[in-house]
Amino acid sequence: xxxxxxxxxxxxxxxxxxxxxxxxxxxxxxxxxxxxxxxxxxxxxxxxxxxxxxxxxxxxxxxxxxxxxxxxxxxxxxxxxxxxxxxxxxxxxxxxxxxxxxxxxxxxxxxxxxxxxxxxxxxxxxxxxxxxxxxxxxxxxxxxxxxxxxxxxxxxxxxxxxxxxxxxxxxxxxxxxxxxxxxxxxxxxxxxxxxxxxxxxxxxxxxxxxxxxxxxxxxxxxxxxxxxxxxxxxxxxxxxxxxxxxxxxxxxxxxxxxxxxxxxxxxxxxxxxxxxxxxxxxxxxxx
Numbered sequence: 001x002x003x004x005x006x007x008x009x010x011x012x013x014x015x016x017x018x019x020x021x022x023x024x025x026x027x028x029x030x031x032x033x034x035x036x037x038x039x040x041x042x043x044x045x046x047x048x049x050x051x052x053x054x055x056x057x058x059x060x061x062x063x064x065x066x067x068x069x070x071x072x073x074x075x076x077x078x079x080x081x082x083x084x085x086x087x088x089x090x091x092x093x094x095x096x097x098x099x100x101x102x103x104x105x106x107x108x109x110x111x112x113x114x115x116x117x118x119x120x121x122x123x124x125x126x127x128x129x130x131x132x133x134x135x136x137x138x139x140x141x142x143x144x145x146x147x148x149x150x151x152x153x154x155x156x157x158x159x160x161x162x163x164x165x166x167x168x169x170x171x172x173x174x175x176x177x178x179x180x181x182x183x184x185x186x187x188x189x190x191x192x193x194x195x196x197x198x199x200x201x202x203x204x205x206x207x208x209x210x211x212x213x214x215x216x217x218x219x220x221x222x223x224x225x226x227x228x229x230x231x232x233x234x235x236x237x238x239x240x241x242x243x244x245x246x247x248x249x250x251x252x253x254x255x256x257x258x259x260x261x262x263x264x265x266x267x268x269x270x271x272x273x274x275x276x277x278x279x280x281x282x283x284x285x286x287x
Contacts, residue, residue, distance in 0.1 A: 001025070001199075004044060004094065006033050006081065007053030011158040012100070012150075012191065016051060019192045034077045040084040049199060050094040052081055052141065055134075058102075059160065062249035071130060078137035085141060098198055099138035101149045103184050103211060103259045104252075105131035111182040111215050114258035117207050125251065135207065144205045146198055151211030151259060154279055155188035156287040160253075161280075164225065173226050174235035177242055179219030181256035184211045187279035190271050197269045209261045214275050218253075224276040228284060 001024040005013050008028025017026045027047075032038055034054070044050065056073040060066065078099065085093055104127030106115050122128040131149070138147050154161045167173055194210055216224075226233035242250040261269075273279035 001048040002046060003027070003049045003051065004047040005029070005051045005053065006077070007055060007100070008051075010053060010057075011155060012153060012188070013051070013053050014157075015155065015188050015192050016053075016195060019196070034080050040080065041087045044081075044084055044094065045088055045092045047094040049096040050081075050098070050141075051195065052078065052097065052099040052138070054078070055100065058104075058249070058252060059163070060246070060249060062247045067126065067248065071133070074130065074134045075137050078134065078141070082137065082140040093142075096146075096199060096202060097142045097144075098146045098148060098195060099135075099141060101131050101135050101138065101147050101207070102127070103149050103151050103209065103257050104128060104255070105135070105149060106257055106259060108256045109182065109258040110180075110256060111217055111258045114182075114184075114215055114260045116260045116262035117209055118262075123255075125255065126248070127251065127255065144202075146205050147207045148194070148198075148210040149207060149259070150191070151184040151186045151209075151257075153188055153191060154185055154283060156283050161225075161283070164222075168222075168225050168229055168231055171231045172235050173222055173231065173233050174237060175219045175222055176237045177218075177239040177250075177254045179217060179222065179236075181218050181254060182215050182258040183218045183221045184215040184257050184259040185221070185276070185279070186211050187271075187273040187283065189282070190273050190279075193272070194264060194269060197264075197267070201267050204263070204267050206263075208263045209259050210264065211259045211261050212271055212274055212276075212279065213261055213265065215258045215260070216276055221276050225280055228277065228280045
């Protein structure tokens, strides 16, 4: 197959490219794909599959200008992609399109009251509005687009886990903002496998949660990480410190999202790393 990945320079894009290029032709594009002088239609022509992952890093410190960048880097690029696809003849378009979204779509829930894809009402917060608009744009890519809502992606090469590891390795890990908020996550290797599963199941369309089946509280996740590293756990990181570090972006770590991958499992996908201990042990051993 010929697979095109937009947003291919990020953590997830790089992992997908490394996996699929073993058996397929993979072409990755970063932000240059959406420059005014780039021929996006030509880049898409003849591709069998398109993975659309473009979007500014949500794990940085936010300010008003950065919230705008988070919005435009997702909605505007997806609209540009839809416009480019419209210029192609049906036989020239990718037959399988998978677009990214996030579990930030959902309203807050505790771990004992998780939500799945049957819940259609977006949360009344910035991440909810952002994800709702993002998915509305993605629906224009094709009639049978698949939209993966990612949980927090665990990988030692980047993202939340990579940022947590230095402190935890020094024995300075502890609960974040009280630690009661639910933490829905997915191991990077299961995420990559889920994309392969989706290619083999073209009838899997619409919104699909891509999270491990065991959401846990942030406190439980931190305890597990400390235990795997054989380090103590208990030094808290209060909410006010998070806000100093990340500004409005602190909500990414403070909101409580409890999400289940009901549709993905119904389509026969089996997680290799369904628990935090399994995922963290695997990733740290691999690293």
